[in-house]
Amino acid sequence: MVRAPCCDEATVKKGPWTTEEDEILKEYIEKHGPGNWRNLPKKAGLNRCGKSCRLRWTNYLRPDIKRGKFTDDEESLIIHLHSLHGNKWSMIATKLAGRTDNEIKNYWNTHIRKKLLMMGIDPVTHHKRTDLNLPNLITVANGLNLGNNITNPFESALRLQDVANLARMQLNNVLLQAISQGALLTNVDSLSSILDVNALQTGLVSSLFQRNFSNSNIFSSNTLNQGFDVSYEDQICSLGSDRNIPCSTDGSLVFNTSEAPPLVATSPEDMAQPTVSLSTYSNLSNLSEASEQLNLSNLVDENFGWKDILE
């Protein structure tokens, strides 16, 4: 059965509502009450689809709607209710006075979902994930980037940006632990062995590593920021050949440029930055001290994305 359209799409107005239209709709509903949405536009004198009127009323004009930021209590309640009911937004909305299903859905997708992912919690099952290591994340990133059909519910909930953020956190954690334990990373191979990635992924790790640390002063910037443009294919091909990645005398990494194409635009200012080798931090006694010294907030790069690496 093919259902007839609820209104004449060619003549009916779409898009944002004007204050005049809002007033007309509000006035009509205050007078006659909501309902019979199909006939409402004609009776109220609005050139809108009934469906559009209903949505505008329920999501925006209704007098009992609470606007503004969600409180911590509301957020906790949403997470709890979502763990019980899943994406049943209307059901969740009934438990939050003044909030609409649309508003909760949007808030979930833009804030809570991301927050849970960053905490290593699966936003679909609400279970802690223990397999969010870098190799797995790289595999997921590759799948996402190639548009593969992902059936795993957790992976299907991930976006490239999420994977990138998770991977960055993983990398930071691994490095901090290595540093706090006194490890001295001398080349990209030692980094890869710590991260437990295979040869094909090594190039990606080094690129990620560069992107994370090239703006910090941990490694000598002039060895990281060299202006080369190597395609991903070239990078992969080069991994099969014999690699020879030197290490500078101060202990900082020196990437073989054919394996680790820089992803950050270079500038004279970058080149002039003072350099501090990793060995400076190698005798730090604990993780928090290392974290403090590294000033992790400087390493957060919100614009970082896997697409940059994979493309």
Added chain:
DNA sequence: AATCGAGCCAACCGCGGTTCC
């Protein structure tokens, strides 16, 4: 100052369930 890109959110779309005749 102009441009670009990411995040946000209001609004739309399509579908399924319910009601009405």
Added chain:
DNA sequence: TGGAACCGCGGTTGGCTCGAT
């Protein structure tokens, strides 16, 4: 009883805003 109309839901889109370059 079955088809048409209606309503509500969840997923998706597109335009606006704002910060970075």
